[in-house]
Amino acid sequence: MDNYPDTAAAPLPETDLTEAEVAPQLLPLAELHLHIEGTLQPELIFELAERNGLALPYSGLEELRALYEFSDLQSFLNLYYANMAVLQTEQDFADMTRAYLARAAAAGVRHAEIMMDPQAHISRGVSLETCVNGVASALATSVEDFGISTLLIAAFLRDLSEESALEVLDGLLAMKAPIAAIGLDSAEVGNPPAKFERLFAKAREAGLRLTAHAGEEGPPSYIIEALDVLGVERIDHGIRCMEDPDLVERLVDERIPLTVCPLSNVRLRTVDTLADHPLPAMLAAGLNVSVNSDDPAYFGGYVDDNFAQLQAVFELSDFDRSRLAANSIHSSFASEERKAELLDELNGG
Ligand code: ES4
Ligand code: ZN
DSSP: OOSOTTGGGSOOOOOOOOHHHHSOOOOOEEEEEEEGGGGOOHHHHHHHHHHTTOOOSSSSHHHHHTTOOOSSHHHHHHHHHHHGGGOOSHHHHHHHHHHHHHHHHHTTEEEEEEEEOHHHHHTTTOOHHHHHHHHHHHHTTHHHHHSOEEEEEEEEETTSOHHHHHHHHHHHHHTTOOEEEEEEESOOTTOOGGGGHHHHHHHHHTTOEEEEEESSSSOHHHHHHIIIIIOOSEEEEOGGGGGOHHHHHHHHHTTOEEEEOHHHHHHTTSSSSGGGOSHHHHHHHTOEEEEOOBSHHHHTOOHHHHHHHHHHHHOOOHHHHHHHHHHHHHTSOSOHHHHHHHHHHHTTO
């Protein structure tokens, strides 16, 4: 019944609320699925190209931005790897990392587990030391500078050989790189987890935590393989688990974290629209899901934007939003002490 016929045309009521009170509340959370190279904003790409005396194949920001239209994971990866050409010096890697941390702090991120792709830099002639030390130098002061605790994850490109990955892992261990974990990313289909069994065994022996992308474009069997053959503790994406009810039951029983990236899935056409995203069904199934930004410079938003768009489409309850934030903290590789601190903060402590 139309009891309030004038509502749509009525001016907004005057309020005494401050902007912070009107804006959706930012929950303190952990970002667990973030590729630092995917935070390279178009403006910074041009700035770094100029600083390093490199000519870009685009006339300007508009021409570059017009390329951010993807048909699948590979179409994105092509641009993602091409744009890395501007990352040449430790300073470049540090500047990119600081820009992410500043933006993440504004999004409510209080702990970030940051992936980087060393092989994508080594193959361009940038040394392991340059890329790792550049990112790590910004992470070393992230608590003082941005109020964000951080740790570094070395991700390996699954479309390259396991020998290449083993060589890079050896290099990271030899230089005592400050990495807490390894991950597995890049082109999924045709590169199943089992290809990297020795790599993950070696990383586990070295005391590293383990995560892998699985079930983004690849089938549910890749998720099972990542758990059973690689022994990962966490699955990045994992949304295709929803096609296998037995797998869902196992993931629920074992509380396996799934680091879901809704805007990424829309932009890479893994789902048709955000309204078709399985996140609400995943929450309803009792899966341990968190919301993450993946490659925010490419996919239309940071973690706060992911939450805002989910909120707009699904009207998540306060309970759901708190659960997503709590899941992110519980699922992190942070110390028990740091997790307790963040959970206190989330619970208004
Ligand atoms: C990635 Cl969205 C996604 N999937 C797989 N590998 C990646 N590397 C950077 N972003
Ligand atoms: Zn990813």
